[in-house]
Amino acid sequence: MSRVSGHSIPVIAWRNLWRNRRRTLLTLSSITFGVFLSVMFTAMQDRNWSDMIDLAAKLGGGHVTISHLEYRETPSLKKSISDASPLAQAALRQTSVARVVQRISGPVMLNTASESYGASFIAYDPAQEDASTLSFLDSDALLAGRMFANDNEKGIILGYKLAENLNAELDNRIVYTMTDKNGDIVSGLARLIGTIKTGAPNLDARLSLLPLSTVREIVAYDSDEVTQLAVFIEDQRDSEAVAMLLDSVIGTQNLAVLPWNISQPDLAAFIALKLGGTRFMSAFIALLVTAGIFNTLFVSVMERMREFGILMAIGFTPLKLFSLVMMESLWLALVGLLGAALLTTGPYLYLASTGIDTSAILADQGSMDVAGVAMSTTLKVGIFPESLAVIAIAAIIATLLAGFYPAWRAGTVEPVDAIKLV
């Protein structure tokens, strides 16, 4: 048997914890389950929103968008960036920046022999971009035909619903009309070479893709002129910091450097709302768990008032008695967290790698999109280390707070009164 050492408070606290095994186990299970729920909810949110933000970045403007100062308010091909390559190179020199791509985007009118539709276009360089910068360049997104082979071919790719609306089939001729750099209406002729399914219904019905050089020529842009530089970074959470950094490095009076949450405010508002809900739920769980721990510790302290009186009589100071009960709280928190780690690891690893396919549940809706961004039907989890740290620290603080009043009661016991208690 190990004997209590000179610094006996942790050992006595640990043994006290197991005097009423059933009560302690019940309290520990509430901590464990509360932390488990918080971790899983947070992990779903962290992964879900992070994937969504990355996907939103890959559906258009990147994590950080560099454009003409007025382009966001009044999108027009007149509002361009004329020296895109030096800016892109300067941005790429920043360590947090993974990729920078050049694009022209704007409104376009599409005409086939039978139909006309207003749509939007993104003109990109197929040599510069892939599915990691434009999600619908993934081969899975291609419903029919092919993607662009080079930067100056005379082809067009349409969202599959837009193609249906235009009654356009592969190899059909499509006239696209837009306003050029000088404000003149210009047109181009292209053959439909492919149709794509982005997963976002509004994009499938409105999006067209064109080769970058071809569009530059039609809209009278210089060889290094674009409407947008899309900047991609490793971790979407750094978007605002990177935007500020880039603004300080390459910003001019005519350039706007915007993180995704500014350039896509609908998505940002939706995520903020959902995160608020999750935090409220976590706080509610924490409150319930804290109340349970308080109850356990308070009852435990009230049952031991005589014993505290004895300890006081033999020389424990009020602070030492306070520390003893606080140590019991800390043990509860630490063992509860250990239990939570054991309970959470298995389900977390499964959900992080395999996930749960919710497509059957969502079958009626076909697909889900939020602010134009398609959400995956496979529910996966992935928690940020700092989120995990916040949950662990919050659990410890909540447990210590729950123990504070019982500990104070123990520390203020009057030995002469307590010893009389039977």
Added chain:
Amino acid sequence: MGETIIDLQNVTRVYQQGDVGVQALRGVSLQFESGEFCALCGPSGSGKTTLLNLIGALDIPTSGRVTLEGHDLSQLNRRQLSHLRRDRIGFVFQAYNLIPVLTAYENAELVLSVQGVGDTERREKVMSLLQAVGLDGKEDRFPRELSGGEQQRVAIARALASDPAVILADEPTANVDSDTAKLLLDLMQALNEQHAATFIFSTHDERVIERAKRIIRMVDGQIDNISFPGGGS
């Protein structure tokens, strides 16, 4: 006998029970010297336990002054009182009052541990005390695994561990059988003689009273009579 270590001057203690004040001690003046083996006796409610609580710095007088080794107890704060109890006073309670989650060894060691005494010194002292009280070989047993007499012996070892100036025992033989009571009294008497430890008992037990070198009889919160069976003064 040695020097005076406890001095009570005109001590009163009034407990408030609702609107009524109950006078537990009425102007008690008394001195105790080091090495005493003294019994406080008297009927229930005569003020024995109240007097022990005041001497033991567990309670403060309503008026008057209690001094332990020159320290006026009413002038000390809670922390200082805790330290005084830890270092200079040992308690033996009627109901043993061991800490149930600690073994016999750990209970006896607790005060030394709180004092911050080093490992080796602590171990030697506790083992020697447990041997002295006849619990050699039972040091790793928890209180629930010990008999009433054995628990009381652990309590005595705990009380003696810090070499206190005085050991206060409240009805120490009340919950044990005759044989055990005799063993405990033999033990305390031996410790009193060998360690020159001052023992003050509150008791109804004639066996304790018979062995006391001074008997203080109390009635209604006052000292009724003081006698020295051994013939001292």
